[in-house]
Amino acid sequence: MSESRLHNLIRVNQAITSDLDLDSVLHRIVAMAAELVDAKFAGMGVLGPQGEIAKFIHSGISPQVEAAIGRQPEGRGLLRAIMDTPRPLSLTALGDDPRSVGFPAGHPAMTSFLGVRIRVREEVYGNLYLANNRHGEFTAEDVELAEALAATAGIAIENARQFDEAIRRERWSRALAEAARGVMLDEESQQVPRLLDRVREAVQAEVALIATIDEETDELIVEHVVGFNSAVLATTRVRPVTESFVHTTGDEALVLNDLSLLIDTADGEVETTCHLVLVPFDGPPGRRIALGVANRGTQSELHDREIEVVGSFTSHVHTVLDRAEMRRTRHRVAMLEDRNRIARDLHDHVIQRLFATGLSLQATATQVDGPPGERLSDLVHEIDGAITQIRQSIFALNHDSADGATLRSRLSAIVERIGGSLPRRPTLVFAGPVDLVTDDDLSHDVEAVVSEALTNAVRHSGARSIDVEVAIADHSITISVLDDGVGPGPMTRRSGLSNLELRARRHDGTFLVEERATGGTSLHWTGRLGATRPSTGSPID
Structure with a gap:
C-alpha cells in the first residue's frame, strides 16, 4: 500500500471516529469510503432484525435521481450475496455476475463493484457498497483499504451507539426523576398529561397515551393522550386492521411496527399506519389498561428497548390513576354525606315546622267560616302535599340499594x-x-x-x-x-x-x-x- 493511501486511510479513520452522533458517523463513513477508493458511488445498508436492509445511506446519487428511483434497495441479488458471504466481493462488471438482478428504472448504470461487511463486535451491522471505480476496476489494494475502513467503521459505530445509549438512559433517568417529583408536586389536574409528556420525551416518540383494551370489541379506548394530533385521539376508539390487541398483548408488552389502524374520529373512521408500543399494567378489577407510545408510519420505528423505558413509568401512572380514583371516591362520599345531612335537616327541621304550621292553620280553619276558612283548609292541604314531596325527596336522597336505605x-x-x-x-x-x-x-x-x-x-x-x-x-x-x-x-x-x-x-x-x-x-x-x-x-x- 502506497504511503499516500496509507495517510488517507489514517485521515479517514480519524475523521469517522471523531464524531459520536450515529447518523453523522454513518453518512461520513459512506462519503469517505468513496473518497478513499476513488469510487463514484457508495452506499451502506444497515440491517434490520430479520436480516433485511432497514436503512440505506448513499453518496454520489443526486436527490433528483433518488426521487426517480423511488425506493431503497431491498437486499436481493448481489446485495444479498454480500450479506451471506464473510469475505469481500469485488467485480469488474457487475451486470455480468449471475447473481445480479438488475436495477430499477432511473437508476444510474454501475460497472465495477466492491462490497464488504461492517461488523460491530460479533454482530453484522451492515454492508458497505462501492461502485464505478474511476480507474476502471477495484484493485486488491482497494479491497484492503475497504476492509480496513470497515473495521474502523465498526468501532466508530459502536462508540456512537454507546454514546447514544448513554444519552438515552440519561434522558430516561431524568424523566423518571421528574415523573416521581411530579406525582408528589404537580397540580392534580395536570399529573396525567405531564407524566405522559415525560414518557414521550424519554422515548422520543410523537404520542404517549393511556388506553383501556376492550376485550369485546378488540379496541383501544384512548382515555388520556398527549402529542401529535392528541385532540383527534382523545377519548376515541382505535381498532387494528390486521392484528388483535386482545390476543396479541395478553399480559405481555409488545411492539407493533407498521400497524394499520382504524381511528374513530368525528368525521368517521380514518385508516392510518403507525408504530406502537403497548405495556399493560394493573388497573381496576375487570379492566385491562396499557401505557403506550406511538409514531406515525412515516417516522422512526420503535423497538424492544422502548418497552423497558415505557414499563418503568407504569408504576407512576398506576399511582396517579389510583389517586384520581381516590379523589373521585372521596367526592362521592362527601356527596353522600351531604345528601344524608340534607335529608336529616329536611326531616328534623323543615318537616316538623311545616307540620306544626299545618296543625295551627287547621285549628284556625275550624274557627273561621266562609271563604276564609276554606282558603285556610286549602293551605293546609298544600302544606300536606309539600310534606309528602319532601318525604319523597328524603327517600330519594337516602336510597342507595334495593330496600331504599344505605x-x-x-x-x-x-x-x-x-x-x-x-x-x-x-x-x-x-x-x-x-x-x-x-x-x-x-x-x-x-x-x-x-x-x-x-x-x-x-x-x-x-x-x-x-x-x-x-x-x-x-x-x-x-x-x-x-x-x-x-x-x-x-x-x-x-x-x-x-x-x-x-x-x-x-x-x-x-x-x-x-x-x-x-x-x-x-x-x-x-x-x-x-x-x-x-x-x-x-x-x-
Missing part, C-alpha cells in the same frame, strides 16, 4: 335495635366509603355478621360496652367487634359462628374470634369486594 343506615339500625338493652349503647365507627358497596350479597352478609356478633356479645358475654368498626380498604371490607365481657369460653355451640365463617369464605375473606388480653372478646371478619361465590350452604340469619 348500608350505613341499616347497620346503624341493627346496632340501635340489638344494643338498646346495654348500659351503654354500642359505638359504631365507619371507615372508608361503606355506602358505596353495591354487591347486594356482600351487603346482606355484612348485616348478618354485625347482627350475629352483637347478639352473641349481648346474650352470652355479659358485656357492658361493645365497639363496632366497619371499614373499607384495599378492595376489602372489615368488621371488628370488641367487647369487655367474659370472653369466648369453650364455644360448644358454634352454629352462629360457623355461619359467619361460611359467609367469610363466600367472599374470599377470613373470620377470627379470640380472647382479648385485657378481657373480653375480639371478633374480626373480612370479605373481598366483588369476590362473591355461590353459597355451598344455607346460613341461618
Whole structure:
C-alpha cells in the first residue's frame, strides 16, 4: 500500500471516529469510503432484525435521481450475496455476475463493484457498497483499504451507539426523576398529561397515551393522550386492521411496527399506519389498561428497548390513576354525606315546622267560616302535599340499594335495635366509603355478621360496652367487634359462628374470634369486594 493511501486511510479513520452522533458517523463513513477508493458511488445498508436492509445511506446519487428511483434497495441479488458471504466481493462488471438482478428504472448504470461487511463486535451491522471505480476496476489494494475502513467503521459505530445509549438512559433517568417529583408536586389536574409528556420525551416518540383494551370489541379506548394530533385521539376508539390487541398483548408488552389502524374520529373512521408500543399494567378489577407510545408510519420505528423505558413509568401512572380514583371516591362520599345531612335537616327541621304550621292553620280553619276558612283548609292541604314531596325527596336522597336505605343506615339500625338493652349503647365507627358497596350479597352478609356478633356479645358475654368498626380498604371490607365481657369460653355451640365463617369464605375473606388480653372478646371478619361465590350452604340469619 502506497504511503499516500496509507495517510488517507489514517485521515479517514480519524475523521469517522471523531464524531459520536450515529447518523453523522454513518453518512461520513459512506462519503469517505468513496473518497478513499476513488469510487463514484457508495452506499451502506444497515440491517434490520430479520436480516433485511432497514436503512440505506448513499453518496454520489443526486436527490433528483433518488426521487426517480423511488425506493431503497431491498437486499436481493448481489446485495444479498454480500450479506451471506464473510469475505469481500469485488467485480469488474457487475451486470455480468449471475447473481445480479438488475436495477430499477432511473437508476444510474454501475460497472465495477466492491462490497464488504461492517461488523460491530460479533454482530453484522451492515454492508458497505462501492461502485464505478474511476480507474476502471477495484484493485486488491482497494479491497484492503475497504476492509480496513470497515473495521474502523465498526468501532466508530459502536462508540456512537454507546454514546447514544448513554444519552438515552440519561434522558430516561431524568424523566423518571421528574415523573416521581411530579406525582408528589404537580397540580392534580395536570399529573396525567405531564407524566405522559415525560414518557414521550424519554422515548422520543410523537404520542404517549393511556388506553383501556376492550376485550369485546378488540379496541383501544384512548382515555388520556398527549402529542401529535392528541385532540383527534382523545377519548376515541382505535381498532387494528390486521392484528388483535386482545390476543396479541395478553399480559405481555409488545411492539407493533407498521400497524394499520382504524381511528374513530368525528368525521368517521380514518385508516392510518403507525408504530406502537403497548405495556399493560394493573388497573381496576375487570379492566385491562396499557401505557403506550406511538409514531406515525412515516417516522422512526420503535423497538424492544422502548418497552423497558415505557414499563418503568407504569408504576407512576398506576399511582396517579389510583389517586384520581381516590379523589373521585372521596367526592362521592362527601356527596353522600351531604345528601344524608340534607335529608336529616329536611326531616328534623323543615318537616316538623311545616307540620306544626299545618296543625295551627287547621285549628284556625275550624274557627273561621266562609271563604276564609276554606282558603285556610286549602293551605293546609298544600302544606300536606309539600310534606309528602319532601318525604319523597328524603327517600330519594337516602336510597342507595334495593330496600331504599344505605348500608350505613341499616347497620346503624341493627346496632340501635340489638344494643338498646346495654348500659351503654354500642359505638359504631365507619371507615372508608361503606355506602358505596353495591354487591347486594356482600351487603346482606355484612348485616348478618354485625347482627350475629352483637347478639352473641349481648346474650352470652355479659358485656357492658361493645365497639363496632366497619371499614373499607384495599378492595376489602372489615368488621371488628370488641367487647369487655367474659370472653369466648369453650364455644360448644358454634352454629352462629360457623355461619359467619361460611359467609367469610363466600367472599374470599377470613373470620377470627379470640380472647382479648385485657378481657373480653375480639371478633374480626373480612370479605373481598366483588369476590362473591355461590353459597355451598344455607346460613341461618
